[in-house]
Amino acid sequence: MTLRMKYYHNHLLCLFVLSLGLLFGCNDTSEKPTEASNTSTHPSLILTSQGVKDIRANLGNIPIFDKTLAAAQKEIDAAIKTGFDVPVPKDYSGGYSHETHKRNYILMQKAGVLYQILDNEIYANFVKDMLFAYAKQYPTLPIHPKTRSYARGKLFWQCLNDSNWLVYASQAYDCIYEYLTVEERNTLETDLFRPFADHISKDNPQFFNRVHNHATWGNAAVGMIALAMGDDALLDRALNGVQVENFDANEKDNDGGYIRKNGQKIGFYANINEPFSPDGYFTEGPYYQRYASYPFLIFAQALQNKKPEHKVFEYKDSVLLKSVNALLNLSNAKGEFFLLNDAQKGMSYYNASLISAVNITYHFGGNNPELLSIAEKQGKVTLDDSGLSVALDIAAGKAKPFDKKSIELSDGANGDEGAVGILRSDDLEVVFKYTAHGLSHGHYDKLSFALFEDGEEVVQDYGMSRYVNVERKGGGNYLKENTTWAKQSISHNTLVQNETSHFKGKYDIGSQHHSESYIFNTDNYNVQVASAKEYNAYPGTKMHRTMVIIKDGDAKPYILDILKVESEQNHQYDLPFYYLGQLIHTSFEYKKPKTPSVLGAENGYQHLYKEATGISSGDNIKLNWLLNNKFYTYSAVTSKNDELIIARIGASDPEFNLRNEPALILRKKNTKNTVFASIIESHGTYDPVSELAINAYSNIKTIAVVYDTEEYTAVRFENKAGESHLFIISNINASEEAKHAIKINNKNYQWIGSYYFK
Amino acid sequence: MTLRMKYYHNHLLCLFVLSLGLLFGCNDTSEKPTEASNTSTHPSLILTSQGVKDIRANLGNIPIFDKTLAAAQKEIDAAIKTGFDVPVPKDYSGGYSHETHKRNYILMQKAGVLYQILDNEIYANFVKDMLFAYAKQYPTLPIHPKTRSYARGKLFWQCLNDSNWLVYASQAYDCIYEYLTVEERNTLETDLFRPFADHISKDNPQFFNRVHNHATWGNAAVGMIALAMGDDALLDRALNGVQVENFDANEKDNDGGYIRKNGQKIGFYANINEPFSPDGYFTEGPYYQRYASYPFLIFAQALQNKKPEHKVFEYKDSVLLKSVNALLNLSNAKGEFFLLNDAQKGMSYYNASLISAVNITYHFGGNNPELLSIAEKQGKVTLDDSGLSVALDIAAGKAKPFDKKSIELSDGANGDEGAVGILRSDDLEVVFKYTAHGLSHGHYDKLSFALFEDGEEVVQDYGMSRYVNVERKGGGNYLKENTTWAKQSISHNTLVQNETSHFKGKYDIGSQHHSESYIFNTDNYNVQVASAKEYNAYPGTKMHRTMVIIKDGDAKPYILDILKVESEQNHQYDLPFYYLGQLIHTSFEYKKPKTPSVLGAENGYQHLYKEATGISSGDNIKLNWLLNNKFYTYSAVTSKNDELIIARIGASDPEFNLRNEPALILRKKNTKNTVFASIIESHGTYDPVSELAINAYSNIKTIAVVYDTEEYTAVRFENKAGESHLFIISNINASEEAKHAIKINNKNYQWIGSYYFK
Secondary structure: OOEEEOOOOOHHHHHHHOEOOEOOOOOOOOOOOOOOOOOOOOOOOOOOHHHHHHHHHHOOOOHHHHHHHHHHHHHHHHHHHHOEEEOOOOOOOOOHHHHHHHHHHHHHHHHHHHHHHHOOHHHHHHHHHHHHHHHHHHHHOOOOOOOOOOOOOOOOOOHHHHHHHHHHHHHHHHHHHHHOOHHHHHHHHHHHHHHHHHHHOOOOHHHHOOOOHHHHHHHHHHHHHHHHHOOHHHHHHHHHOOOOOOOOOOOEOOOOOEOOOOOOOOOHHHHHHOOEOOOOOEOOOHHHHHHHHHHHHHHHHHHHHHOHHHOHHHHHHHHHHHHHHHHHHOEOOOOEEOOOOOOOOOOEOOOHHHHHHHHHHHHHOOOOHHHHHHHHHHOOOOOOHHHHHHHHHHHOOOOOOOOOOOEEEEOOOOOOOOEEEEEEEOOEEEEEEEOEOOHHHOOOOOOEEEEEEOOEEEEOOOOOOEOOOOOOOHHHOEOHHHHHHHOOHHHOOOOEEOOEOHHHHOHHHHOOOEOEEEEEEOOOOOEEEEEEEEOOOOOOEEEEEEEEEEOOOOOOOEEEEEEEEEEOOOEEEEEEEOEOOEEEEEOOOOEOOOOOEEOOOOOOHHHEEEEEEEEOOOOOEEEEEEEOOEEEEEEEOOOOOOEEEEEEEOOOOOOOOOOOOEEEEEEEEEEOOEEEEEEEEEEEEEEOOOOEEEOOOOOEEEEEEEEEOOOEEEEEEEEOOOOEEEEEEEOOOOOOOOEEEEEEOOEEEEEEOOEEEO | OOEEEOOOOOHHHHHHHOEOOEOOOOOOOOOOOOOOOOOOOOOOOOOOHHHHHHHHHHOOOOHHHHHHHHHHHHHHHHHHHHOEEEOOOOOOOOOHHHHHHHHHHHHHHHHHHHHHHHOOHHHHHHHHHHHHHHHHHHHHOOOOOOOOOOOOOOOOOOHHHHHHHHHHHHHHHHHHHHHOOHHHHHHHHHHHHHHHHHHHOOOOHHHHOOOOHHHHHHHHHHHHHHHHHOOHHHHHHHHHOOOOOOOOOOOEOOOOOEOOOOOOOOOHHHHHHOOEOOOOOEOOOHHHHHHHHHHHHHHHHHHHHHOHHHOHHHHHHHHHHHHHHHHHHOEOOOOEEOOOOOOOOOOEOOOHHHHHHHHHHHHHOOOOHHHHHHHHHHOOOOOOHHHHHHHHHHHOOOOOOOOOOOEEEEOOOOOOOOEEEEEEEOOEEEEEEEOEOOHHHOOOOOOEEEEEEOOEEEEOOOOOOEOOOOOOOHHHOEOHHHHHHHOOHHHOOOOEEOOEOHHHHOHHHHOOOEOEEEEEEOOOOOEEEEEEEEOOOOOOEEEEEEEEEEOOOOOOOEEEEEEEEEEOOOEEEEEEEOEOOEEEEEOOOOEOOOOOEEOOOOOOHHHEEEEEEEEOOOOOEEEEEEEOOEEEEEEEOOOOOOEEEEEEEOOOOOOOOOOOOEEEEEEEEEEOOEEEEEEEEEEEEEEOOOOEEEOOOOOEEEEEEEEEOOOEEEEEEEEOOOOEEEEEEEOOOOOOOOEEEEEEOOEEEEEEOOEEEO
């Protein structure tokens, strides 16, 4: 049964005389609030009574707020005119019932806020009617008919989306709380909110009692409705989890992640404590941090407003506030998040949850003026106390550029489980991953990297195999290729041994380990070094990778990549290089058969076509390609008889789920110890209008590993002008105070610090 | 031998005191002009004496001119500081000697103009020094060592580039003519210009005496140096060709085009007369028109300025002026030219030659204010009389938007050799090609089409297989895949019979025929119809294609495509559909083997991988795809057992020259007569930031050919709301006055005009 309501009654008239700064009541409503308490405690979640007064006083003089408000008003006025639908739950994401329920909670939240700010009861009535439609439907609902989730919701196929709904609906309820009669509140709380909160907590502890973005949403949902209803017992459930007698420590969710580790703490605080490192890095990666940041921060804001004694923003050395800074730093020049673990391309700090995050962090986190420039780019603010702060200070001209520099962000609750290193130089950004596994969304890609130029991917991380909310692609959910391809090591720019993924591609093993940061030294802008080690991905094999971004005079910076591998036994080593764009030229000869073959049988190899192969003569190899009208070259050291595989993604993909993008794979067979060394340059441009190709060729003449022992590895390279550079890294002493002296080719080198470069 | 000169002498000082609007002479030059004629006839090509006075008087008050001038001055000042090089000719395009000689002529032209406008002799001296360096080198030069061209130059590998050089050098010479002594002029004319002009004309009549963009450059080069030198005999050679006794009518150039047809007129006038239709369409297509438009218009301008009695702009009913309007109309919303015949993607009206074309057309062609808005977008003007006109009128606020509407442009010297039809509705643009062959750059793609949305290609024309000036790809020249793939019929969105190209892919045959325009009726914006016939591509087979762009209420317009085929015998028919983007969903089942096979052996089929195949049940088929965050669907009528081939470009491509883009091919076997009918919709959007998929599904429920006889073809389609539409076309009477009456499924339809739509 579907409830559809139209608002073609006299409320509508009010809309036409409403304008910014003009506040009045609509006197001809057919329903009236009664018993509105004089000692107002509502609104108190995202809006406060004082905040509402301040907002009303400033309307018309806070451009970014006024603009956001006008857009919200336009949207909600249109929605009121159209009417809403509360369909019977039926679909996966992308389907009608899913998308409609999703739209409804967003409309309710906005309408609630509009009611407070504009003081027009048509908005309160809209929220009330919708909530009552849900209160009528909810008691009739069975568990959602779609069975894929480990924790099925009622409105949606998974409790996660039900929690989304409640986080927003709580805010709407808080806004119209005093507009409702006591009896109306009782109906809503009894028929809708309490059973709703119970379903996503008590009935689904395997969802609620996790440390995972799912549980964070659940905790926030229950916590916010608890705050709105004034229910401290329920609030405690949100903060500290629901008590259940037994749980199965081996149970996994449908993404393959563990539900809960033995003895693990639960509830909202546990969800802050565990996944965030002291630097504010969220172990699942920025894509999911973006997703989780909304419940983290919106609930923290509500808790701070209503129960300041919790001092939630000070928890764990203010890690929630730090996390927003970390997240902004994990975006490229266009504001798009780096692709660490499961992540869809294009997600950015323009996402609505980041507007909240930036505004809340500004308001509660010491008014960092750099956040204002992000808010300016976002072009919107939250319609609440935080958004007012931002809008006022933007109007006062306080904004400063958000200056993204090279940064290392530790992973792990205690910051001792590896890190992600971002090297930035001019328009280039290198993302180097040496983190922990990243919970159930983690990929098996220790020491992988990606390269961006001016916000565009150049050497890509594939991201996840999923078309979020595109129903025709597996209901918009994770595709099976996410497991068979996107999570596997070979789909990343990192080393693969014997065609098996790191940790055998097993979450149980991978989640017990993390890489180690070795050097992160960006003191010298012209030579920035990130170095990390991984000893567990392949037992008995040590991987040590060093990425250096070098700025040499006026020319563009370039990247030196040194990957040292030591093993007890012989192995096959594959190092893929996922350049994006059109291959222009290779320095090596290759043979392209009539049709491609499939590169391998499993662990992601089944998804790669082998298009062409060459055998190295032992010379440097070069791959020159064109992307976005820029010329790039990859110059790599090889050994004689190394295989050079030109590959393309897309094999074993019966439904065309994968993108058919290229890769070059360097393959060494029967090798114990080796060093992969290469340089990546962005050296030229092409203009299709003038048809001029400028600096189409690499500037690197030669690159060679000139020294390699347990203690030191040295790489020398020479450019076309004949200028030679030498980079030496100490493999065993990362101290910046250590003194080193070695002899290479009969020449002595002495230096202090973890590396030498000249 | 290389001449390199530095300008670190006292001329440089003058640069630092120069500023816009301040004019003075540099008194400390070491060389002085003598005998400057008082009855000045120079400059007289692109600048006139009066023009120079007017420019000087307006400097500082004509922003777009001032900005262009400042940029030119900055560029030339830097070049003077660096010095120039006149290297020994050696390379193909993209190589050092090629690019340097190319840069030199551009520098000379600009420096000459700067001398006139700024009256500073340092610029004149720069031109003089460079010309003398060439005058010293030229007599020593053999034919260029690279052998690929049918007409080798001396500075460059082909006479074409030598002609480019002379077109620019003539302008530079004209600008400094009076700065030089008589003796100096004699040296330059004797050692450089006359032998240079002879080489590209007398010595290479197979280049000069053509009707082809090559010859146009040659004619303009000789004509402009003739005007600069005041040599009427040489001017006559430019206008009417060089007289040679014998020529071989079967000789071809290295693109496979005929050098010259028997009895064909030659020279500049012939080159205006033949390739331009009365509508101004240039038969080679817009990419080459852009290239040829510079010599056409710059020489016409010079001729008009110096010899107005020729009335060159009035020639053939002002076709040169009309051609610029046609060319601008052959660009998409981003200003990029449609890809008709050989064409590189991304070429647009931002190209320098279009700046000249727009300015000259404005100045000499009646001051159409819409051209000013193009000039504004270009952001530059020519530094001459024409550019001054444009700049003055932009400054006076006279610019109006250039409103591109649906338009049909006839092909052929008399406008009776087919046409190209552009249908425009909202953001969609359909390019429908039913032209003549297009000389040696023509593709075998009768009745093909391409679709653009908001300036982005949606259903593509592959363009040419060439990376212009990217030396690493075949010297920047045409790749062999241009012949084996890009020119072939199967690489286009048109019908292919029995896996052979139109006209057997033979230029000799194709150049004898053209398609016929049948209907072009865009009177009703909501139903715009272009229809054309092709009876010669496959002897014994008649093709009749109708493209209709339909705008139905507020929704986006969509395209109805009806291709009727009649033949005397059974054939295999393939209709490829080159959508760009990620396949999301097909309505039909297909099987994707482990590895792709190659689709065919020749005629372009060898370059397609067959990735998957399905067999039609006889129902409509749908292909839904995502491109640029927009959802598109192709819905097509099929017959039971039609083959559905999912293909990808890239087979038989040993050097990775091709782009690996997808196609869907509908294949009918053993068929005489049939109708292909389909609808293409742009119906939805995806937002990677909000992750919302809006209207991801096609709005078309069914499409069917409900009537098909020799006289009429009717297609009915229904949308999801149950609204049904019927389109009927008269196949034999295109008159808009004709009365029609037919019965379809027992219902009578009557109408007046070439089609019925309701």
